[in-house]
Amino acid sequence: MNARLNPDLLEATRLTRAGQLAEATALIQRALGGGIVPPFAARGESARRSDTSQAAEPALEGSCRVVDIGPFIADPDERPAQRDCDDAALASGPAARQPFAPASGLGAALHEKLFKFRGPLPVFEPDIGGGVPDALPDGARFITGSFTNPAGTRSYKLYVPSGYHGQALPLVVMLHGCTQNPDDFAAGTRMNELAEKEPCLVLYPAQSAGANPSKCWNWFKPSDQQAGRGEPSLIAGMTREIAASYKVDAGRIYVAGLSAGGAMAMTMATTYPDLYAAAGVHSGLPHGAAHDLPSALAAMQQGSKRTAAPASAASRPVPIIVFHGDRDTTVHPRNGEQVIGQCVASAARPGSSGAGAKPRANVQRGQVPSGRAYTRTTYHHAEGAPQVEHWTIHGAGHAWSGGSAHGSYTDPQGPDATKEMLRFFLAHAGEQKPASSTGSPA
Structure with missing residues (x-):
């Protein structure tokens, strides 16, 4: 498998070094599940010659999201030039409308991996303004809205439980x-259902296809890894606007996500530690794991090669709960370990509540009845409270553990990540300042 795929990744590296950034990024983006690979003619004469023998292969249909290929490490000398690649702009160009023509067996290999490892597809494809995934309890609401700041506009859906009375x-x-x-994610995680049992508001920001063709949060872009800029400012501003519009306990605001959303949740905990009291990262990556598409692909396949700073620069490290399947072929399980490494290092940093103390690790093993086995590791700090939890789901792939088959990328056989995240969240309350109603980037 690796021998068949590596030539295509080497071709992307060659195109980058030759200054053909659009073609190289489009090729890598297809592997990430984003844009479309341009036709052979756009990839240069040498690429066309090397692909002649494969020209008769059928085009790959559908969107590829699962990648299981050999290591690809971007040349450090080329990284400064790659930082200027804008995947959204590239994917909106003429090449994005061309059919995907696989080279060197890439199409067949990705097709095989895609349908072998992807989770069940949703039974619907709801729109942001469409109906809710399940019937609402009497008195509950699932509201559609949008938020705008200088970084742009994003839509969202907000679940208001029936038990909310001000x-x-x-x-x-x-x-x-x-x-x-939002509808798909709500259906798959069942967070709205749990919000009825443990009353809380649930906000689902929606990534736009204009910002990323596959609606991935752009966790790998430096412009979207900082407070007050890009997507973090939009998510934080949206959070503050909802907190100001409803009666929200400012010390109990939490953020969680899956895959690209999990990576962005980690970035939110890193860049806004005074806004979020705890975070959940499911099948995600550490903050700052990549700086462009090539390094993102490399991090997804083998973990980040970069040494990122501890997760929080504030005196109060944000508690983190992490879930990751040990058979995840989309985002390597090593990324979950690296998230834990960032958080544990943050908690032991001078100036934090557990300054200088090495966290105590407590390991528990269990199994869901007729389901998957798991290992749960909790890290307890000086005051005795668990600050970090790491759940490794044995045999699980790239899917929300314990989720519903009514949503995409779920694994009903695993422990209930939604229930455990909410339990973890409610055990941690921060000392946040009252939410501002300005809605401006912070």
Whole structure:
């Protein structure tokens, strides 16, 4: 398998070094599940010659999201030039409308992996303004809205539980994965269902196809990895606007996400530690794991090669709960370990509540009845409270553990990640400042 795919990745590297950034990025983006690979003619004369023998292969149909290929490491000398690649702009160009023509067996290999490892597809493809995934309990609402700041505009859906009568409630921000949307993510995670049992507001920001063709949060772009800029400013501003519009307990605002959404949830915990009291990262990556598409692909396949700073620069590290399947072929399980490494290092940093103390690890093993086995590791700090939890789901792929088959990328056989995240969240309350009603980037 690797021998068949590596030539295509080497071709992307060659195109980058030759200055053909659009063609190289489009090729890599297809592997990430984003844009479309341009036709052979756009990839240069040498590429066309090397692909002649494969020209008769059928085109790959559908969107590829699962990648299981050999290591690809971007040349460090080329990275400064790659930082200027804008995947959204490239994917909107003429090449994006061309059919995908696989080379060197790439199409057949990705097709095989896609349908072997992807989770069940949703039974519907709801729109941001469409109907809710399930019937609402009496008195509950699932509201559609949008938020705008200088970084742009994003839509969202907000679940208001039937038990909300103006009292202060927690707020959980849920960031969907690639190709998903709020309705799909709500159906798959069942967070709205749990919000009825443990009353809380649930906010589902929606990534736009204009910002990313596959509706992935752009966790790998430096412009979307900083407070006050890009997508973090939009998500934080949206969070603050909802907190100001409803009665929200400012010390109990949380953020969680899956895959690209999990990576962005980690970025939100990193860049806004005074806004979010805890975070959940499911099948995601550490903050700053990549700086462009090639390094994103490399991190997804083998973990990040970069040494990122501890997750929070504030005196109060944000508690983190992490879920990752040990058979994940889309985002390597090593990324979950690296998220834990960032968080544990943050908690032991001088100036934090557990300054200088090495966290104590407690390992528990269990199994869901007629389901998957798991290993749960909790890291307890000086005051004894668990600050970090790491759930490794044995045999699981790239899917929300314990989710419903009514949503995409779920694994009903695993432990209930939604229930465990909410339990973890409600055990942690921060000392946040009251939410601002300005809605401006912070």
